[in-house]
Amino acid sequence: MPLQRIKPTPPSDDKRWKLIDVTMRRNGYAGHALIETLHSVQDAFGYLDDPAMKFVASALNLPLSKVYGVATFYHLFTLKPKGKHTCVVCTGTACYIKGAGELIDGVSEKYDVPLGETTADRNLSLIGARCVGACGLAPAVVLDGVMLGKLKVDDLLEHIEKVI
Amino acid sequence: MIQTPTPNVRVVTFKIDDRDFSAREDETIIQVAWENGIRVPSLCYLEGLSVWGACRLCVVEIVGSPRLVSSCSTRVAEGMEIRTDSERLQAYRRMILELLFSERNHVCSVCVSNGHCELQNLAQQCGMDHVRVPYRNKVYQVDSSHDLFRVDHNRCVLCSRCIRVCDEIEGAHTWDSKGRGIDTQVITDLNRPWGESDSCTGCGKCVQVCPTGALVQQGTSVGEMHKDRKFLPYLSRMRDAQ
């Protein structure tokens, strides 16, 4: 006799959990919707924490270790909150050839933040991305969702100053 | 992943290392080789668990094909000519073992599995006596939080046997791996200490299938850890029959 499925309660009464439920319901609460669901958690909350992963695991009837395994396999998922602003430097081949490394070093040095990390005041995250598909604009950066192209270090620092 | 045997499968004839054999076409190369005393090295393969195909120690040559295949995942076929022990294969296997030894810390002399370790045996079998690639020298933690067992990640070769036995036989899926590439590591539940795991039943199957001293019983000292896998063929057959 299969046990009755229990619908778990979300970790908080934050309205954003409704969005996540919509994603899961659209996929019939099937385990194969795990990646879609994690995307929607991250879109809503910015990152995946333990309570969120526990909730997703029980809602989709998946083992905890599997959810953790998937969440850490894919580089777009992050278990730590990002900074208020994000600077994504493309490190694809075209951008690499045209000096993406210098952009990273420049930002890293000025804001004292290593690649892949967030500044101590949680204001700026410096992230590397695999080819954002804008090779014609190399080197390219996505600053708070806005694509910037053909950048020199000083241009980029100026742009960052403007947003933060 | 490999389909379950269907009732009317054909019998095929083929050669392994110049000897003639015949077998059902749903048998894999490694199965036939082992049944006939041909010791193809392997690490991730364990009869009774699903095929993983990851250690690559079992690669063999198929005459006429430029590619090597893993014998644990490849089925025999009519007319196939298989070579399991060319010099080239021996050299590749030694290098794969060197890579494994360089990846984490495998100092046998202080290990509870010393003398009963599959990695150690493989090094002997394949004649790997020194490591030419630099050691990674990364120190992993030892998790002794469980009452009965201990996991020492320094000895883990990521064969995934523990993950598979826990999922496929015990049905708990306590184990999985986190991260990827060189940063892959086995975990329990949400990467919490093993002793805090809600899903672990404490059955110890993972410990018994682990080829090295990564998963061991608490309280064992150097060379004392023997593994016992008698349970696996039986449970696996019963699971299949369900």
Place this chain on the structure above:
Amino acid sequence: MHIDELNELAEQIRTQHQSCQHCVRVCMAASCQSSGADDVLKRLEDAAPEGDQVQVKSVGCMGLCSAGPLVEVRSRGDDQPIMYQHVESQDAEEIMGSLGDSVVQRLECPTSIPFFQRQQKIVLENSGIIDPEDIEDYIAADGYSALVEALTESSPAEVLNEVNLSGLRGRGGGGYPTGLKWSTVAKMPATQKYVICNADEGDPGAFMDRAVLESDPHRILEGMALAAYAVGANRGYIYVRAEYPLAIDRLKKSIRQATRKGLLGANVCDTPFSFDIEVRLGAGAFVCGEETALMQSVEGERGQPRPRPPYPAELGLWGFPTLINNVETYANIAPIVRNGGEWFASIGTERSKGTKVFALAGRIHNTGLIEVPMGVPLREIVEEIGGGVPDGRRFKAVQTGGPSGGCLPAEQMDLPVDYDSLREVGSIMGSGGMIVMDETSSMVDVARYFMEFCMTESCGKCVPCRVGTYQMHELLTKIAAGKGTSADLALLEELCEVVQMTSLCGLGQTAPNPVVSTLQYFRHEYEEKLIRDEFVDMEQQTEEMEAVS
């Protein structure tokens, strides 16, 4: 819908379009959009006169990304459109004012240059011309006619036959004959089969698939539906990398539009054929472009490949026979079915048929997308179409095939670009990224860059790739820093062979390629960086002496 109805609809839409005198097209693909095409479009729309004399339209990629934002003006009666480059929003009024009597010379982008003249477009035939968000635009350009005609007038075997005749080979990198793959899936007796479009495009430096998805999404849906009809599948998945939000958005929109028109969904065109397509997102893993890993990912698992055989055609998604093809492969299907396999086979070379889209980037004048017949010499692509290396620098190498490919030196510039020629000289066609490098690039650094890529993208399942790429990266770093010895180089070469031969999937099997090819053509660059053997001995001696004392 019957083919006559579709043709009638197409005719209607075309007549509507012809009622306007000037059509102003603004490229809204990712690259132009990020250089400000949004504002340009808005200002042009504001500046356009009332009525249907002038139509302002947002379209997909026009190809010359480095000159964006691009705007194209086509006036009725003129057969040559005028193209404007680097357009800014304040230029809108001037462009509108010039319509019909003059050209804004300051902004004109000459279309007589080889970049435009040497191309032959099949995959990109609609790109930069139709509005990707409007199914009617696609229909007006003969879209869906191949599907509707096939469903109502041909058998699946006939469709398969055309694809076989065309000689089309997979554009995802391997170059496997598409017809053969389809036949295998078609022959499988299963009742449930799947069709997957691989839109993961993980090769850093390639953006062809992105352009097709963003500029002409219906073409992919039509290609997939034809494939499903030919092989007997009724469900499709498009696996797109999450880094392409615009493409995802447009695909979802297109699926809705096509379903509403009855071109997808249950009983397409009132035939027994039903086909649904769902979009699935990647999450930043290059290895998920590998077909078995991709299927794992669609099933919500860690994207780790499994040994083949069994191939997806026998044992695919959820254990059912599955057809996986690349975006560009599907983009060729509708034209092949529409014009016949023989037409397609007449383009290209003996063993590589049709055209190929390349993404030109790096140290080259014209960065952007081009589509040329297979077999065009590399020199023509780099020097003529690409406009050569800028800033008076010297060409050094062109990298094809991304992290699985190789670097070709100046001596290989007369090579015809096709699957087999590239493989013979130690590179691969790959998905179509071409990165040009000049004398400022160090080949050891380039090899190290790609190895770093493979190391961080390795899934970690098999030992040779997981640890081998790490060790090769260490060795390359050491050599690049001038600290390597000839023994290190020898060990590197040995590792290359072991990783190539024993890795589980294509990622590991090809990860050493950039090293092997740079060693083949630029070995001296490695050797120049090594510590000379006599100094190695001396260093060892000093160490030993220190140890003794």
